[in-house]
């Protein structure tokens with residue numbers, strides 16, 4: 179007898195006949211579904227294909243739930259009372275043998291809204307009094323009515339679909355299971371919070387143990403930026419996002435050599451710059467930033483970004499995002515020659531090209547020589563010119579674009595702007611959305627896991643965290659010597675290392691919301707560059 183067909187373990191396992199009975203019961207379920215379908219078809223001779231699909235799903239889902247129940251009951255953890263005391267399962271908290279307390283029923287909802295009813299043993303630990311369902315433990319069931327697969331489906335739709343209401347509707351369409359929007363929200367946020375906890379713990383572990391990082395690529399690009407998220411009460415907060423990619427040589431449509439950044443992955447948090455820098459460690463560790471041949475840090479010039487690079491790869495080649503440099507030239511020349519004036523457009527095109535392919539000092543000289551005295555507002559024009567000069571001179575090393583391109587390095591940070599849209603804005607900035615601050619990071623963590631194509635990798639860990647962690651046994655802790663509580667399998671209860679406690683961000687900058695609406699000065703109302711410029715200024719003054 180095959181073990182998979184009928185457990186024949188100690189004392190009272192299923193024998194050959196029990197296994198045969200089980201197989202026969204499952205075969206009967208399938209046969210009944212098929213027979214019912216044939217009868218239904220006879221009564222509906224002109225049914226459409228869609229109607230056939232619905233009829234098949236209906237009957238097979240019912241059979242599926244009953245077969246699932248049969249298989250779930252065929253378990254090593256079953257029949258606790260029938261075993262001798264010495265063979266009973268142990269308390270997950272203190273390791274004592276469990277004492278059987280009879281059976282309890284539980285219904286688990288699965289595909290097609292069908293219930294799988296499990297009659298399972300309940301047991302108590304005589305030492306610490308903890309109640310345990312050994313079958314739930316073995317099957318990895320989560321608290322709540324949904325099967326583990328449905329629970330994951332809820333969190334997937336909650337993560338991807340930009341409204342919990344629509345997520346619930348999508349779930350109903352694809353699984354036949356109706357839950358309300360509030361359930362999607364709660365379960366998504368709980369899973370996200372578990373993921374945030376795990377990632378924070380991982381950042382702390384990497385800081386503490388400093389294991390060897392993954393092997394990095396020959397050339398890597400890192401970029402980081404902020405995006406504003408609407409909070410409840412009309413407040414806005416900046417979600418910071420890191421994008422990491424591998425830089426490869428490619429050719430454009432005309433066969434000319436170009437630089438591309440591929441395989442982008444992201445890390446995003448609502449955190450101040452110091453905490454963000456440290457929490458981003460696992461993503462950079464995974465991508466091998468420390469071991470990459472060359473790292474190009476293409477950034478918008480914010481001071482916090484420089485500190486971020488200092489922390490993770492101080493020898494990175496720092497590059498001011500080229501569109502930012504051009505924008506500063508643009509502001510100066512428009513103030514001097516007139517907004518939209520032909521002369522200003524011509525000047526900008528010529529000097530942007532020179533900056534990209536030629537000598538930055540020639541561009542700085544041309545900038546200094548702008549005829550501000552002939553401007554409509556000479557004082558404003560002089561100020562704009564001096565601001566641009568100050569900004570670019572302070573970053574003289576970071577605007578050597580011809581040299582960067584000759585080195586095969588990227589000069590634009592479009593990668594992180596895409597990341598802002600993909601990870602943050604598409605989900606967190608929908609119409610009418612206002613987030614409670616504690617719920618932002620959980621969503622960002624899940625969005626990154628999905629956008630990084632790492633969902634299947636991180637989900638089992640989230641499930642482990644979501645399953646009720648064993649309470650510490652008050653009488654006898656029998657964890658192996660030398661292991662902390664966290665290592666002994668209670669990650670959510672583990673005390674976090676104090677240095678990495680992430681404080682909520684202070685209320686962000688001057689109010690730019692009046693009567694619940696963004697003012698014209700609000701970042702959202704400004705063009706993309708000005709938005710980022712504003713962030714640069716505000717984050718610089720904050721430091």
Ligand SMILES: [Zn+2]
Pocket residue numbers: 269270271272273274303304305306307308651
């Ligand atoms: Zn116990």
